[in-house]
Amino acid sequence: MTLSLFRFLLRYRQTALGPLWLLIGPALFIALLGSLYAQIGSTTSAQFVPFLAIGLITWNLLSGFTTQAATVFQRDRASLLQGDMTLGRIAMIDVNTNILMFLHQALIIAAVFLIYRVPLGPYALVSLLGLAIVIINGVWVTMLLGILGARFRDLSEILQAIMRIAFLATPIIWMPGEDGRGGVMGHFLAFNPFYHFLEIVRAPLLGTAIAPSTWAVVLVLSACNCLASWFVTRRYGRYVPLWI
């Protein structure tokens, strides 16, 4: 954990504002897009801006796990080949760095909630459970994609391309409609894993219900992720130092 923090701070070494950049980017995005959409859309900014803030920042965590994972072992090639760190430790440090970035950016969510005085009940705590599920999946996915990415270098590019599309296909900068079925996008939503993982973090904070199907998808995907990750780590983990 100390190492993650150390690396996190080092990344912003030569910038004047340091890790504040992590806040400025999303904050500008939310402020501009929030006010724009509130004018053209059917929703009020009090509804849309908190939705956008949680969505965007949770998305950063999800896409951070996915896109970083494919290169996680290549980036730490030196410590792997010097025998300093094991695969598991390298993956955990990457996951920790992503969590640190998320916690840092979560300040924006807090600020937005204060500004719009979003009411929070006990139900909002379910969001923490959702976050825990997301993070556990992040660990598994980092091992899984990390090992596959060490073998197939194209994976990193593929994932980046997918995540860019997924950002638009997931209700972050648009709302799925009052009935929650997403209108024309409804069918896509059901098959969009990111939507379901996003929903278990976002919905409790906004006080909207989580569909039982979402829980089912999340649990099934988590189980698959865990099994695949366990299998790939056991079977191919030992080849990673040779591949990178």
Place this chain on the structure above:
Amino acid sequence: MTAELRTPRDRDAREKPLIEAREISLHVPLVKPGERNLLASPGRLIRDLYLSRSTRVNATLIDGISFSLARGERLGLIGSNGAGKSTLLRVLAGIYQPSSGTLAVQGSAKGLFDISLGMRAEATGLENIYLRGLQMGLGLKRIRTLIPAVMAFSELGEDIEKQLNTYSSGMRLRLAIAISTMVEPDILLLDEWIGAGDAAFNEKVRKRMMELVETSRGLVLATHNTALMKSLCTHGMVLDKGRTTFLGPVDEALKFYAERTAEGEPGLRKP
């Protein structure tokens, strides 16, 4: 110090050897650059996952090596380029896992491989000490106690607060050596002797390395330098294409190696 290197079978039961390797092998599926490309060979992934053993070509890097290293023994590995010396060291360090055979290592086996790898150019010298220390799994307190020694050794003085990309290559190397040698492992794995540019510092490095060798309980050294091996090691192993061709006292091993090289036998790659 024991007089002879024992084979795993007749080792004495009183003390566990530091390293005990039985028939360890390392087979690696050969990956050509093109095959790494998922788009160029989509079938490859499927075959890798389901039919792995049937289609892939395996390269044998280490082939059935057995030896045991008791406390105080120092083993030198010698052989031509590509004989598997460095690979064997990495197997002993636990970086590569052997495909078959058993390997038991008592205590921490740490190597000094590619010492300047992994230094961060955007971090200061001091931060690099912390980074590497944390990577090695040391606590912050432990690192703090090690820092004076590292600073004294690297002779960087005030410059330790500067970013690494302002360092000269000599300064960088000094820091890299200082950091890499800050912890003393139980079993020292050396891939060639470490040397530095200027003569004065080189002497210091030599002293530090000798200190490391003396304090470690066992040493495995891979080298091409026969004189060095003779002065440091008690035992020698001659490697060829991942196989042990000779294992015994260092003098005999070196003699054997010299003869083999001179003869230029077909079984031995020319150095």
